[in-house]
Amino acid sequence: MYKMMKGKLGLxxxxxxxxxxxxxxxxxxxxxxxxxxxxxxxxKKVFLGREAVIAGQSVSVIYQKDGAIxxxxxxxxxxxxxxxxxxxWSKLIFTGKAAAPDEVAGDAGVKSKLAASPGAxxxxxxxxxDGSVKVLLKY
Numbered sequence: 001m002y003k004m005m006k007g008k009l010g011l012x013x014x015x016x017x018x019x020x021x022x023x024x025x026x027x028x029x030x031x032x033x034x035x036x037x038x039x040x041x042x043x044k045k046v047f048l049g050r051e052a053v054i055a056g057q058s059v060s061v062i063y064q065k066d067g068a069i070x071x072x073x074x075x076x077x078x079x080x081x082x083x084x085x086x087x088x089w090s091k092l093i094f095t096g097k098a099a100a101p102d103e104v105a106g107d108a109g110v111k112s113k114l115a116a117s118p119g120a121x122x123x124x125x126x127x128x129x130d131g132s133v134k135v136l137l138k139y
Contacts, residue, residue: 024125024138024139025072025123025124025125025126025128025138026123026124026129026135026136026137027043027077027121027122027123027135027136027137027139028110028111028121028122028123028128028133028134028135029114029120029121029133029134029136030114030118030120030132030134031132031133031134033118033134034055034057035054035055035057035059035121035134036055037136037137038136038137040077040137040139042054043077043139044077044078046061046121047061047063047078047101047121048078048080048088049061049089049092049097049098049101058119059119059120060099060101060102060117060119061101061102061120062101062103062110062113062114062117062120062121062122062123063101063102063104063122064103064104064105064107064109064110064122065103065104065105067106069106069107069123069124069125073123073139076139089101104122106128107125107128108128110124110128111124111128111130111132114132114133115132
């Protein structure tokens with residue numbers, strides 16, 4: 001009985017770790033960006049439009065339109081999801097406190113936008129990390 005329970009616990013832990021790894025990601029900028037690193041609090045401020053200048057450089061944010069990576073990012077980094085985040089941004093835009101963030105499709109869209117916009121910051125899955133981006137924060 002003990003061995004069977006131990007085996008099930010081990011299998012459960014392995015499944016949990018593999019599902020966590022499948023949705024891991026990183027906050028990234030263009031490889032040529034002067035930005036070095038973010039902590040979680042700074043990333044949250046930037047992606048919620050509370051901080052538009054980092055290290056003297058104006059930054060714009062790029063969100064992925066949808067999918068597991070966006071949901072993971074919203075939950076782990078922002079602490080807001082779905083309709084709460086939409087309502088938050090609508091209020092900022094309506095009051096003139098921030099411009100709407102860019103939304104692109106997938107990791108490739110983020111990397112393309114980063115290459116074209118030196119002050120942009122976005123997020124990609126771990127699989128999307130390559131030589132074209134610089135990782136500021138892993139989540």
